[in-house]
Amino acid sequence: MQFEETLKRIQTHKGVIGTIVVNAEGKTTLDNSTTVQYAGLLHQLTMKARSTVRDIDPQNDLTFLRIRSKKHEIMVAPDKEYLLIVIQNPSE
Amino acid sequence: STSATNEKTNMLLMSVWSCFFGQDEEDGTEMGEGDEWMQGKTLIKPLDQLDLTEAELKEEFTRILTANNPHAPQNIVRYSFKERSYKPISSVDQLAVHFVLEGNLLHQDSDEARRQRAKQGGEDAGDVEEGGGEERADSVESKAGKKEQKITNQFNFSERASQTLNNPLRERGCQTEPPPRANFSATANQWEIYDVYLEVLQKQEKNKEKAKAVPKKDDDKGKKKMMLVETQSDDITKVAKVAKIIERMVNQNTFDDIAQDFKYFEDASDEYREQEGTLLPLWKFQYDKAKRLSVTALCWNESYKDLFAVGLGSYDFTKQGRGMLVFYSLKNSTFPEYIYPTTSGILCLDIHKHLPYLVAVGFYDGCVAVYNLKEETLQPIYKSTAKSGKHTDPVWQVKWQKDDMDNNHNFFSVSSDGRVVSWTLVKNELVFTDIIKLSLAGAVSEGPEGVQLPIMACGTSFDFHKQIDYLFLVGTEEGKIHKCSKAYSSQFLETYNAHNMAVDAVKWNHFHTKVFISCSSDWTVKIWDHTIKTPMFTFDLNASVGDVAWSPYSSTVFAAVTTDGKVHTFDLSINKYEAICQQPVVAKKKTKLTHIEFNPVYPIIIVGDDRGYVTSLKLSPNLRKKPKEKKGQELPKGPEVEIAKMEKLLSLLREPENSNA
Numbered sequence: 062m063q064f065e066e067t068l069k070r071i072q073t074h075k076g077v078i079g080t081i082v083v084n085a086e087g088k089t090t091l092d093n094s095t096t097v098q099y100a101g102l103l104h105q106l107t108m109k110a111r112s113t114v115r116d117i118d119p120q121n122d123l124t125f126l127r128i129r130s131k132k133h134e135i136m137v138a139p140d141k142e143y144l145l146i147v148i149q150n151p152s153e
Numbered sequence: 154s155t156s157a158t159n160e161k162t163n164m165l166l167m168s169v170w171s172c173f174f175g176q177d178e179e180d181g182t183e184m185g186e187g188d189e190w191m192q193g194k195t196l197i198k199p200l201d202q203l204d205l206t207e208a209e210l211k212e213e214f215t216r217i218l219t220a221n222n223p224h225a226p227q228n229i230v231r232y233s234f235k236e237r238s239y240k241p242i243s244s245v246d247q248l249a250v251h252f253v254l255e256g257n258l259l260h261q262d263s264d265e266a267r268r269q270r271a272k273q274g275g276e277d278a279g280d281v282e283e284g285g286g287e288e289r290a291d292s293v294e295s296k297a298g299k300k301e302q303k304i305t306n307q308f309n310f311s312e313r314a315s316q317t318l319n320n321p322l323r324e325r326g327c328q329t330e331p332p333p334r335a336n337f338s339a340t341a342n343q344w345e346i347y348d349v350y351l352e353v354l355q356k357q358e359k360n361k362e363k364a365k366a367v368p369k370k371d372d373d374k375g376k377k378k379m380m381l382v383e384t385q386s387d388d389i390t391k392v393a394k395v396a397k398i399i400e401r402m403v404n405q406n407t408f409d410d411i412a413q414d415f416k417y418f419e420d421a422s423d424e425y426r427e428q429e430g431t432l433l434p435l436w437k438f439q440y441d442k443a444k445r446l447s448v449t450a451l452c453w454n455e456s457y458k459d460l461f462a463v464g465l466g467s468y469d470f471t472k473q474g475r476g477m478l479v480f481y482s483l484k485n486s487t488f489p490e491y492i493y494p495t496t497s498g499i500l501c502l503d504i505h506k507h508l509p510y511l512v513a514v515g516f517y518d519g520c521v522a523v524y525n526l527k528e529e530t531l532q533p534i535y536k537s538t539a540k541s542g543k544h545t546d547p548v549w550q551v552k553w554q555k556d557d558m559d560n561n562h563n564f565f566s567v568s569s570d571g572r573v574v575s576w577t578l579v580k581n582e583l584v585f586t587d588i589i590k591l592s593l594a595g596a597v598s599e600g601p602e603g604v605q606l607p608i609m610a611c612g613t614s615f616d617f618h619k620q621i622d623y624l625f626l627v628g629t630e631e632g633k634i635h636k637c638s639k640a641y642s643s644q645f646l647e648t649y650n651a652h653n654m655a656v657d658a659v660k661w662n663h664f665h666t667k668v669f670i671s672c673s674s675d676w677t678v679k680i681w682d683h684t685i686k687t688p689m690f691t692f693d694l695n696a697s698v699g700d701v702a703w704s705p706y707s708s709t710v711f712a713a714v715t716t717d718g719k720v721h722t723f724d725l726s727i728n729k730y731e732a733i734c735q736q737p738v739v740a741k742k743k744t745k746l747t748h749i750e751f752n753p754v755y756p757i758i759i760v761g762d763d764r765g766y767v768t769s770l771k772l773s774p775n776l777r778k779k780p781k782e783k784k785g786q787e788l789p790k791g792p793e794v795e796i797a798k799m800e801k802l803l804s805l806l807r808e809p810e811n812s813n814a
Contacts, residue, residue, distance in 0.1 A: 063393045067393065067400050074487070112340075112344070115343070116343055116344060119343050119344040119346075119348075136403070138399045138402070139395070140394075140395040142392075143395065145392075145395050147402070149407075
């Protein structure tokens with residue numbers, strides 16, 4: 062419940078373009094083609110990033126990943142089963 | 154032998170007789186039987202027959218017929234080497250072979266037969282085997298490889314071949330479902346191995362716990378339930394955590410400039426302003442559901458430096474309703490971390506110094522409660538009731554104390570009903586002890602039957618000394634400040650006639666052990682040395698002062714908020730008479746500021762107002778000045794410096810007094 066409320070707040074936050082919840086296999090609820098593309102690519106990238114962090118120190122773990130591009134910022138927060146992706150336009 | 158000759162002569166006689174008497178006896182053999190037959194007739198003795206006597210005639214001679222071979226030798230001897238003599242052989246072969254004839258049959262499988270077959274081909278082979286029926290002959294023929302025509306009976310032969318029905322052949326195949334296949338790939342990294350080890354460890358620990366819990370049945374069931382719930386809630390809480398992180402990130406992006414200011418901005422223009430400083434507004438915290446309430450209490454969390462608590466209620470006597478306890482983090486200014494709605498307005502709160510999840514709250518209706526932030530419920534874990542000694546008037550201040558001798562947590566509360574009460578958390582209960590009753594000195598009212606009852610003063614604030622445990626100050630509605638000790642329950646150690654109106658706040662200095670500050674609705678802020686009955690400093694702020702707070706980094710810096718929406722910051726080491734910063738911090742003019750608190754580590758202050766907003770402001774460098782070091786000298790550090798600083802100021806004030814006195 063708390064999670065849903067938080068998610069709602071994020072979605073209605075200023076500048077947020079979209080939010081995607083990806084499960085462990087890379088499936089999302091909305092099977093829009095861009096969504097699926099985002100989900101798949103970011104999933105792989107997050108796994109790689111997490112692997113890197115943990116290889117260096119196994120007791121460490123990835124908290125989140127930010128990718129800032131010219132147009133917007135993609136924020137990925139991984140979890141054991143899920144991946145939460147938020148795309149925001151920070152300059153607004 | 155005579156018998157033999159007797160017989161011979163008898164036979165001769167027979168033959169003679171047969172010639173004489175007819176041809177009935179033709180056979181010689183029959184003649185033998187006729188010996189007795191002949192005795193019926195007259196006897197003719199031959200001439201050369203022996204004459205035997207009757208006795209001799211009747212003599213019986215036995216003849217034995219044996220199977221011995223008469224020609225076999227009976228006296229064969231062999232030399233025996235054992236006995237070194239010739240010994241007769243006991244058994245002699247009695248076999249007499251009369252006739253031998255060799256046959257000319259060969260077994261078909263014998264060597265000779267095979268040889269012959271090989272020589273002459275299959276024809277002789279057919280001749281060899283004549284025993285058996287037609288079938289065997291056929292089989293032999295088929296073995297030989299050449300067919301011989303069957304010679305069938307011309308007259309009586311009927312072909313009676315039969316064949317079983319050949320069932321039509323059908324192919325029937327069946328295939329099992331192939332087992333489901335899945336592609337599996339995994340990497341073996343250091344961290345994957347580490348994870349697996351951790352899991353195994355955890356399982357082992359759980360098993361140990363289970364083993365311990367087995368003897369207690371009820372606990373076991375309870376634990377099982379707990380474990381199930383844990384696994385379920387683990388998923389949800391994990392995702393909630395992730396969502397929280399994302400929310401903070403999103404907020405950080407939106408309020409990026411504020412975050413940057415908070416961390417790095419130092420007002421450069423302070424160098425040009427001589428002594429004055431400014432307050433830079435940072436985040437503004439507001440909660441939708443708290444809009445109609447005013448901020449009645451603020452408290453920073455000592456362990457989590459970005460977390461602070463806001464108590465919401467109302468100061469208005471007529472507008473008493475519900476209240477709220479809300480926790481914010483600097484990392485997320487849009488939504489509180491924890492929300493606890495309450496039935497009555499909150500007037501004060503305090504977070505335990507060492508246990509950051511324990512919060513003591515005082516209500517307008519006189520109750521006190523303790524919340525545990527770790528618990529999922531929105532209810533307090535302890536709440537005082539009318540039976541358990543709750544105050545009869547609003548509770549104006551609560552403060553946690555050190556754990557008592559039984560290691561129970563305890564806190565103090567002060568209320569308008571004139572009691573300072575100590576509450577101890579004993580297991581599931583809140584046990585209260587009256588520490589002191591504030592009675593108006595000298596003022597007594599006439600009770601029934603002439604008994605004089607002391608009128609209780611209304612306590613509005615208190616503060617405990619940082620080092621001297623038993624020493625504390627209480628401010629009252631009448632404007633007096635009493636210095637009290639936990640040990641004496643009826644007497645004050647000292648009383649100061651501080652203000653003309655209610656004392657809204659009284660606070661000990663963080664560094665100097667003798668100094669405390671007080672503020673009141675009579676527009677003044679006063680600084681005292683507790684050994685002296687008159688204030689050291691008095692400041693008039695032109696408006697009712699809601700709250701005052703010492704800064705944690707300097708003994709001479711303090712800030713006060715007034716109802717006209719301004720924050721006044723003073724640094725006594727720089728300017729003893731005026732504020733070095735007087736700044737309105739709220740947009741709307743009619744908003745009254747109610748509380749102020751300094752953050753223990755960061756150079757920010759939070760200010761609460763009566764519209765439910767909390768504004769955070771950053772102190773500019775001028776407001777945070779440390780004593781300048783003289784060139785060449787080491788910069789002294791630590792609280793001693795602060796104490797010395799204050800002491801210097803005080804000594805300046807005291808000297809004229811001493812000289813006057």
